[in-house]
Amino acid sequence: MSKRSAGILLYRAEGPRVLIVHPGGPFFTNKDAGAWSLPKGEHDPDEDPRAAALREFAEETGTSLDGRDLLPLGEVRQRNGKVVTAWAVEGDFDVDSLHSNTFEIEWPPRSGRRTSFPEVDRALWCDPDTAREKLNPAQVAFVDRLLEQLKR
Template sequence: MSKRSAGILLYRLDGPELLIVHPGGPFFKNKDVGAWSLPKGEYEPDEDPRAAALREFTEETGMDLPDHDLVALGEVELRSGKVIQAWAAEGDFDLEALRSNTFDLEWPPRSGRRQTFPEVDRALWCDPSTARTKLNPAQAPFVDRLLTHLSP
């Protein structure tokens, strides 16, 4: 069975603007276009994906979202075969308040030295066009699905 992730695309109606995050760690340090993501993370097969999306949003941003008014955005599949299920939520987030959980990695490789990195090293409010450019290309359909939902 392929890995599964769940996440939340936070938006504010002014524009609209979408919140996307940049993965932390040395592999993404100098990557921009196509490297960003919505706050998301893996979940177990017996876990509720909606609950996992809320948990992962909190772990990657430090912000708790209420478990209401989430708009289902469906699923996408990455080239790796991982499936991402997403929801959208209207809200606001202070970029300066970003507080991500961390992970340990041997870095540099084969050095025997372990370093701690944030899962997310920065967040950005952007317009839908910028989001489509910066997001991993497989996640861009979430932007279009949200815009369809927001259309009168």
């Protein structure tokens, strides 16, 4: 069974602008185009994806969105096989206040040392064209679906 993730595409209607995040850790340090994501994370098959999306947004940004109406954006399958379910919500977020959970790995490899890294090391408000350049290619569909919803 494919791994599953759920996330939130925060947006500002003026512009419009969307919030994307850059994964932390040594593997993504020098990666930009195609490496960014919406704030998201894995969940168990029996966990409610909407609840997981809200939890993961809070863990990756340090900001809670509980109690907000979420606009469903559907699912995409990434090249690695992971299925991502997303919702959009209008809101604001100060990228300078980013406070992400951390994870620990052996770094450098085979060194025997454990090092902590943030799950997310940067956040960016950007226009849809910039988001299309920076996002994981499969997640671009979420931006396009949001734009379609905003036209209605």
